[in-house]
Amino acid sequence: MLVHNKWRIIRLLTLVGLSLLLVLLILFIVVMSRTFTLKENLGLQFAQWENTTIISADIIFPNVFSSSLVKHEVVGNYSHLFTVLGTDPELVPYMLLAHIDVVPANEVDGWEAPPFSAKELNGFIYGRGTIDNKQCVMGILQAVEYLLERGYVPRRGFYIGLGHDEEVYGYNGAVNIAKVLKSGGVKLQYILDEGLAVMDGIITGLNGPAALIGVSEKGQATVKLSASTRLGHSSMPPKENSIGILAAAITRLEESPMPRLFGYGPEQSTFEHLAHKFQFPLRFMMSNLWLFNPLLSRVMERRPDMNAFVRTTTAVTMFNSGVKVNVLPSHAEAFVNLRIHPAQTLQEVLDLIKSTISDNRVKLELVDGFDSLPISSYDEQSFGYQIIKKTLLDMFPQVTVAPSICIGNTDSRHYMDLTQDIYRFNPTWLRPGEPERIHGINERMSVQNYEEIVLFYFQLIQESDIRILPPSHTGQHEL
Numbered sequence: 001m002l003v004h005n006k007w008r009i010i011r012l013l014t015l016v017g018l019s020l021l022l023v024l025l026i027l028f029i030v031v032m033s034r035t036f037t038l039k040e041n042l043g044l045q046f047a048q049w050e051n052t053t054i055i056s057a058d059i060i061f062p063n064v065f066s067s068s069l070v071k072h073e074v075v076g077n078y079s080h081l082f083t084v085l086g087t088d089p090e091l092v093p094y095m096l097l098a099h100i101d102v103v104p105a106n107e108v109d110g111w112e113a114p115p116f117s118a119k120e121l122n123g124f125i126y127g128r129g130t131i132d133n134k135q136c137v138m139g140i141l142q143a144v145e146y147l148l149e150r151g152y153v154p155r156r157g158f159y160i161g162l163g164h165d166e167e168v169y170g171y172n173g174a175v176n177i178a179k180v181l182k183s184g185g186v187k188l189q190y191i192l193d194e195g196l197a198v199m200d201g202i203i204t205g206l207n208g209p210a211a212l213i214g215v216s217e218k219g220q221a222t223v224k225l226s227a228s229t230r231l232g233h234s235s236m237p238p239k240e241n242s243i244g245i246l247a248a249a250i251t252r253l254e255e256s257p258m259p260r261l262f263g264y265g266p267e268q269s270t271f272e273h274l275a276h277k278f279q280f281p282l283r284f285m286m287s288n289l290w291l292f293n294p295l296l297s298r299v300m301e302r303r304p305d306m307n308a309f310v311r312t313t314t315a316v317t318m319f320n321s322g323v324k325v326n327v328l329p330s331h332a333e334a335f336v337n338l339r340i341h342p343a344q345t346l347q348e349v350l351d352l353i354k355s356t357i358s359d360n361r362v363k364l365e366l367v368d369g370f371d372s373l374p375i376s377s378y379d380e381q382s383f384g385y386q387i388i389k390k391t392l393l394d395m396f397p398q399v400t401v402a403p404s405i406c407i408g409n410t411d412s413r414h415y416m417d418l419t420q421d422i423y424r425f426n427p428t429w430l431r432p433g434e435p436e437r438i439h440g441i442n443e444r445m446s447v448q449n450y451e452e453i454v455l456f457y458f459q460l461i462q463e464s465d466i467r468i469l470p471p472s473h474t475g476q477h478e479l
């Protein structure tokens with residue numbers, strides 16, 4: 001009996017031991033498989049790092065990320081807000097903006113270097129975002145890094161906002177950064193965001209380069225057009241189907257450009273500031289736009305980059321329809337992106353689109369839209385404008401500075417409650433053929449211009465420390 005019990009106990013213990021071993025084995029397999037997965041993931045990350053050389057920002061800008069003068073916050077998950085303390089709390093702070101996101105790029109479209117390689121070719125860094133808008137992201141941070149490294153302590157505080165979704169309207173980045181500042185009761189002396197640039201050889205007939213500072217920006221409308229017709233066999237087509245109806249509507253839109261409005265917005269001021277740099281007879285015409293507007297508009301509208309200053313532009317950017325070669329398309333839709341001249345309102349543009357299409361079968365929906373932005377000050381007492389102008393003239397005395405209108409849209413429109421003065425300008429030099437690289441192929445930035453951009457922000461931050469502008473009679477060069 002005793003022997004029998006002994007064997008039962010031994011059998012039971014063996015069973016328990018074996019079960020334990022089995023559980024341990026299963027645990028071991030699970031842990032090891034997770035470890036391998038983790039290792040593989042890490043391996044992948046390292047491989048990506050090797051290819052694209054990702055280095056974290058606090059390594060490149062150690063002072064920015066460790067200085068007691070700088071507070072860094074991540075906003076909306078991916079955007080960045082830096083608060084740089086100034087020693088004089090009486091001075092109203094200002095803000096520098098840029099964005100870290102980019103539009104897509106495909107090497108197969110004809111890039112000379114892979115669009116995400118930042119490869120240097122003949123003195124140019126190639127890559128998507130190099131002139132929209134990584135040059136400003138890096139330029140601003142590099143300038144602050146150099147200033148802190150030299151022990152610089154700003155008198156006037158400032159903010160740096162780096163949005164992550166500017167190219168898709170900025171609703172998570174800029175909007176939330178602005179909310180953070182607004183909830184803290186922040187008011188800003190001025191904002192400098194991306195925008196226009198130094199035009200060198202771009203404005204026909206102008207002697208020397210011109211730095212155009214965007215004191216406003218065009219409005220925008222994104223309109224969805226759609227048409228629906230009966231689905232069916234392509235062997236028995238009706239006279240028209242959704243594709244033809246929509247295509248005809250789009251043709252009407254393209255063939256009826258919006259009215260010429262050149263001279264009825266800030267462009268009047270642009271040419272008043274530039275007039276003395278044109279040769280006769282252009283100089284005379286620029287100084288008398290009231291008389292020569294019609295003629296000048298007709299010349300300017302021939303070039304797409306100039307046409308953008310003449311009118312509300314109409315661009316059909318997307319068209320989708322059809323599922324199979326032998327099936328009649330039941331639905332066609334297109335997106336039209338319009339950039340609204342300040343002499344027109346969003347509502348006027350929508351009414352014009354409707355009357356131009358003039359077909360009730362075409363449905364019109366406004367996806368997003370807003371009027372052109374208010375005009376910021378640019379007179380002799382305008383702090384931000386004069387600081388930007390002085391910084392530019394000190395660096396590039398050959399440049400003529402003029403107020404203008406930014407033809408694209410920027411994150412800065414989400415900051416309108418924080419300041420009256422928003423300027424849209426990149427210290428980027430654009431020469432013939434270069435505007436096409438923005439959102440296009442072979443976007444690039446010269447190494448020399450990148451150095452100038454860093455220097456521009458380095459100087460601008462120091463210039464902004466001035467308490468008040470000197471009286472205007474001392475002239476533009478003697479702040």
Ligand SMILES: CC/C=C\C/C=C\C/C=C\C/C=C\C/C=C\C/C=C\CCC(=O)N[C@@H](Cc1ccccc1)C(=O)O
Pocket residue numbers: 132166167168169194195196197199202203220267270305306309404406407408409410430435438
């Ligand atoms: C009176 C002046 C006469 C002549 C000037 C001649 C030529 C000008 C040539 C080039 C202009 C140079 C630079 C301007 C280019 C781009 C605009 C600047 C910033 C735009 C940034 C941007 O791309 N924003 C997006 C925002 C957006 C995203 C999603 C949907 C809508 C908007 C954009 O505007 O598309």
Ligand SMILES: [Zn+2]
Pocket residue numbers: 099132133166194
């Ligand atoms: Zn941009």
Ligand SMILES: [Zn+2]
Pocket residue numbers: 103132167439
């Ligand atoms: Zn862009």
